[in-house]
Amino acid sequence: MASEQETIAISGGTVIAHNGDGHGMIEDGIVVIQDDRIVHVGASWDGKASRTIDARGKLVIPGQVSTHAHVGAHEAQRALVDTGQREFIRSSFLHFLPARRSGQPGIASQQDFRASLRFGFSALLRHGVTTVLAFAPEGPDEGRAMIEVAEESGIRLFWAPIVTGGRYWLEDSGKVTRELDEEAGLASLKRAAQFIERHAGAMDGRLNGVIALDEYYVSTPRLRREAKAVARSLGVPFTMHFLEQHREFFETVSETGRTPVQCLAEEGVLDPSTLLAHCVYIGSHSLVGYPIADDIHILGEHGTAVAHSPVAFSRRGMMLESFDRYRRAGINVALATDTYPLDMFAEMRAASTACKAADRNFEAAPAGAVFEASNVSGAKALGCPDIGRIAAGAKADIVIVDTGNLSFGVNPDPIRALVHLAAPGMVDTVIVDGRVVVADKKLSNVDESALLEEVRMSSERMWQHYSVYHPSGQTLAERFPAALPHWTE
Numbered sequence: 001m002a003s004e005q006e007t008i009a010i011s012g013g014t015v016i017a018h019n020g021d022g023h024g025m026i027e028d029g030i031v032v033i034q035d036d037r038i039v040h041v042g043a044s045w046d047g048k049a050s051r052t053i054d055a056r057g058k059l060v061i062p063g064q065v066s067t068h069a070h071v072g073a074h075e076a077q078r079a080l081v082d083t084g085q086r087e088f089i090r091s092s093f094l095h096f097l098p099a100r101r102s103g104q105p106g107i108a109s110q111q112d113f114r115a116s117l118r119f120g121f122s123a124l125l126r127h128g129v130t131t132v133l134a135f136a137p138e139g140p141d142e143g144r145a146m147i148e149v150a151e152e153s154g155i156r157l158f159w160a161p162i163v164t165g166g167r168y169w170l171e172d173s174g175k176v177t178r179e180l181d182e183e184a185g186l187a188s189l190k191r192a193a194q195f196i197e198r199h200a201g202a203m204d205g206r207l208n209g210v211i212a213l214d215e216y217y218v219s220t221p222r223l224r225r226e227a228k229a230v231a232r233s234l235g236v237p238f239t240m241h242f243l244e245q246h247r248e249f250f251e252t253v254s255e256t257g258r259t260p261v262q263c264l265a266e267e268g269v270l271d272p273s274t275l276l277a278h279c280v281y282i283g284s285h286s287l288v289g290y291p292i293a294d295d296i297h298i299l300g301e302h303g304t305a306v307a308h309s310p311v312a313f314s315r316r317g318m319m320l321e322s323f324d325r326y327r328r329a330g331i332n333v334a335l336a337t338d339t340y341p342l343d344m345f346a347e348m349r350a351a352s353t354a355c356k357a358a359d360r361n362f363e364a365a366p367a368g369a370v371f372e373a374s375n376v377s378g379a380k381a382l383g384c385p386d387i388g389r390i391a392a393g394a395k396a397d398i399v400i401v402d403t404g405n406l407s408f409g410v411n412p413d414p415i416r417a418l419v420h421l422a423a424p425g426m427v428d429t430v431i432v433d434g435r436v437v438v439a440d441k442k443l444s445n446v447d448e449s450a451l452l453e454e455v456r457m458s459s460e461r462m463w464q465h466y467s468v469y470h471p472s473g474q475t476l477a478e479r480f481p482a483a484l485p486h487w488t489e
């Protein structure tokens with residue numbers, strides 16, 4: 001937070017301000033911050049600032065809101081892009097996440113947990129994400145590492161330890177199996193609720209609770225109903241992975257006679273503060289082919305929110321059908337950075353191009369709508385109308401993007417250019433809760449090279465451990481061959 005008397009003025013930039021109805025552009029605008037709030041936005045101001053940030057030639061946008069992120073360095077996943085075990089279809093996480101049923105230590109046993117988290121929060125902030133809903137387990141210390149690392153980074157965090165209603169096992173045969181455990185799920189729900197109550201107001205109010213159920217696919221109807229009821233009673237959002245795996249749809253239909261979306265509607269868990277992570281394989285998806293269920297309409301009539309992260313999904317050869325169709329039905333589509341890169345600019349671009357491809361329509365997913373999905377839509381899903389917008393009275397979460405470079409070029413429309421041309425390295429300044437956490441394209445309190453070194457050591461330990469983890473005994477390089485062979489004479 002800015003010190004008591006400090007008044008920061010951001011002047012001279014193109015400001016994207018919100019008037020209550022929507023975003024609009026102010027050229028040569030001014031934004032004034034006092035403590036943790038924006039106190040003035042406009043074309044002029046006659047007050048006196050104790051500190052001025054010169055934003056001439058730059059774009060001043062709201063802090064980005066990532067509604068679903070696995071915050072960390074992704075030491076295991078990075079090696080696996082484009083590859084994997086074919087019977088897992090498109091579920092890349094099954095390659096490294098499940099524990100061995102026979103008890104050998106999992107891949108994550110070798111991880112430097114804090115360094116990995118520090119990498120994730122640092123990358124998000126450095127790239128302009130000021131609020132993140134993190135999906136992560138409790139960790140070895142009842143969540144203390146998560147809070148400490150997030151607090152030190154300065155980010156705004158939605159998190160409580162995930163509620164897990166079962167698990168996957170990696171069998172000695174190399175198969176992955178699923179096991180439901182409702183009692184364990186209910187116990188972890190209780191712990192998550194206690195965590196939220198215990199940490200209310202932590203991190204100067206930047207820590208917010210959320211009930212995060214790991215997966216629809218590893219939960220029971222009772223656990224989902226109870227998890228949603230706890231979220232309602234605590235006044236926090238409810239989220240879970242939903243329909244990111246193809247099999248979820250067909251197994252549910254064959255077991256219950258209803259689609260997963262119909263099941264959620266019957267269980268009473270759909271409403272505007274339910275945020276479904278991914279929600280790809282609904283009845284009308286072309287790889288499902290069951291449009292008679294009208295899932296999209298059911299989600300829309302409840303005003304359900306979807307955390308849409310097109311980058312990770314496009315790597316697995318799939319896309320949401322589609323950003324525009326969901327929005328037209330009344331679904332609140334909010335963007336999310338999911339795994340890696342933790343880069344909202346990449347998500348905006350992919351959201352636009354994936355929708356254009358899905359709908360065979362070059363006018364689909366227009367830049368203004370995609371931009372909105374990166375900020376206000378997420379804020380709405382999280383129940384925080386005072387973030388994701390630049391407006392008097394809103395939280396001072398602001399990003400200044402340096403557009404004076406050859407990649408951005410010269411463009412008559414800065415928001416179209418932002419969606420289609422911007423990259424995270426263009427982020428010049430990031431302010432969260434009135435505190436400057438990135439200045440002159442550098443994190444204020446993190447030595448990036450030292451952090452990369454810590455993460456490199458953590459990653460190498462995990463990669464080396466692969467042959468112990470996997471029943472094949474193969475090394476990571478054997479199992480997932482490099483894109484190119486080593487050069488030989």
Ligand SMILES: [Zn+2]
Pocket residue numbers: 068070135241277338
């Ligand atoms: Zn996820």
